Amino acid sequence: MEIYLVGGAVRDGRLGIPVKDRDWVVVGATPEAMTKKGYRQVGADFPVFLHPKTGEEYALARTERKQGHGYHGFTVYSAPDVTLEEDLLRRDLTINAMAEREDGTLVDPFNGLADLEQKTLRHVSEAFAEDPLRILRTARFAARFHPLGFTICPDTMALMRNMIRSGELEHLVPERVWQEVQRALHEKSPAIFFQVLHELGALNILTPELADTERFEAGLQALQCISAQNSTTAQRFAALLSALPEPEASARAKAMKSPNDCRDLTRLVCRFSGWLSKHNSGALPPEAVLDMFDQADLWRRPERFEQLLASLACTPHQQHVKPLSIAAESAQGVSPQDLLKQGFKGKELGDAIRNERLTRITRAMAP
Template identity: 45%
Template sequence: MSDSSALDGLEVYLVGGAVRDRLLGHPYSDHDWVVVGSSVDEMLARGFLQVGRDFPVFLHPDTDEEYALARTERKAGRGYTGFEVHASPQVTLEQDLERRDLTINAIAERLDGSLVDPFGGVADIEARRLRHIGPAFVEDPLRVLRLARFDARYAPLGFQPAESTLALCKQLAHAGELGELAAERVQQETFKALSERQPDRYFTTLFRADALSPWFAELEDKSRFESCLSSLARAVETDIRDAAPRWAALVLPLEDEQRSALAERLKLPTEVRELARLLALSVERLNHSCCDADRWLGWCNSVDIWRKPERWSRLLPLLSVYAPLLDTDTLGVRLEQARALSPRLWVEQGIKGKQIGEYLAKARHAVLAGDAPVNKK
């Protein structure tokens, strides 16, 4: 934190993830600060830049770290946006901490390093327990997904959701509140969870809370759910870390229409949908012990590998896991050779029109079969 005079005389506390993760010995980079007893006018007079639209959040004039005025929230409608926010010099630190979701996220640290822990967050960290602060937990359905995401992050440290918290998640799910969430927020929480060390716990927690529907209805069937998690586990075990290929692995056991319905509901980016589709198509066509040139060429054409060669590098780590019968080394070498083929040779021989494509297809087939020289002209 800066020594700037902008903070002189302010009652400032470090809150949230930085405190939690420091106590856990977990890596963190962001610092969130709460200011008690101040006002918008005072913060502006000290040189802070206001950036919060719905509630007063400010950037420090030297460090650009975020400082928020202590605030309370009151439920005023359905969904995660139906809140009235109140920030004033009269709001106490405890009131600000009370509006948060889990006890481990409601610990504050004074500038001298001492802790303020009104809801037992330290004890829950020691007990490896993810527990809600109070009954207001049910006012925000997004907290169900956040609980599941924290479980994916901290499961390797031994954390478990408290049964009482799971009961409140079920209450939210049965009331239909999860349907009020925006697809973009569900997608954001899901892909953050997929990047964690144990992403299967995100979906397991939602399953335990009866909260897969409406967003992940295709996973509600227990047998299908287990197949999808088993597929995801293989990606994690083989050190595939990015969220997009992990998503492709998760939905691989689904039917095409189920995969498409999930992607549409969550408004997934085109590149994520494409990777999932291409993986399923590739596994179907290439996971054979005797892949011949006909099969390889048909796959190359179906995934448009000639115009989009980068697809091979994106699919290769996944194919190594999910198409173990495929000789990816041989295919990779021959693909590179086949892509080097140029129509120029046949043009120079006076061949025109559709015949060029026919000659090129035959040459690619021969290269993929391993019995033709490469023409790079």
């Protein structure tokens, strides 16, 4: 039984990046041998075990063979006769196909260290084309390592274009696509992820609404702006789609199986971005502003409203954000309890609250 540190931990260690997770490959072992040593099996598709003390993942060396379409179209073979090189051969990029022996010696059969030094993202073998998810992963690594100067090698770009032309990308399930998009939104340079997909022609399949150059560039500009802040996934996703009409953006957010908070904020950003575009050269009507606050549920969801304003500040309508923020703060100061003490009840109370909020908005937004 031989144990090797593999993948991201080896790569990041040589890049001087703090290693968060460590994965291990075990060569020459059986599931029975692993359980006898106290490892707990957790993998359903192939043998993966948790170390009895550290909880780190140890996978038996394996090979994969393409049997169908998409991410799950593989049969896995795992046995003691599978070599480390055979296991590494099935990985996506050369910089992810390095291993270390227990004494720290590097095992690098596919020249990953050279590509690491040359800041190149390169596929390990033609087997890369068997998994369409690797297109998204490669774009995500480009987004992660862009600040370090990494680029995708031309041969790998050509291979990914061929995969897209063959229709493989269409077999990815929305949930898996969303996982990669969500991770990409929080990489060092998230815009690079979408730029790579745009260059490859993948957006025509994954998010056809962003294939339009003007919408795409506006969305990337908003994403770059909001990602420079301590922003949420919902804010980043909403910024990306901010140049779309609300119905299109909402439909895409739903089709991508994004979480409810992403769908809700995307709907609000696109709705009010469209509304604000009609008032870019003039003052905002107080009545419409109050309706906006109601639709955004400012009164019960003030945190989400702050996210909305921060997202709008990254669109071409940023000049309206400060007046809206001042008006919102003023309107939030209306106290239903004070109006109750004044004798307002039922519908009269609701009308009084609305009138007082409108008065404060009008005053706050006055020239």
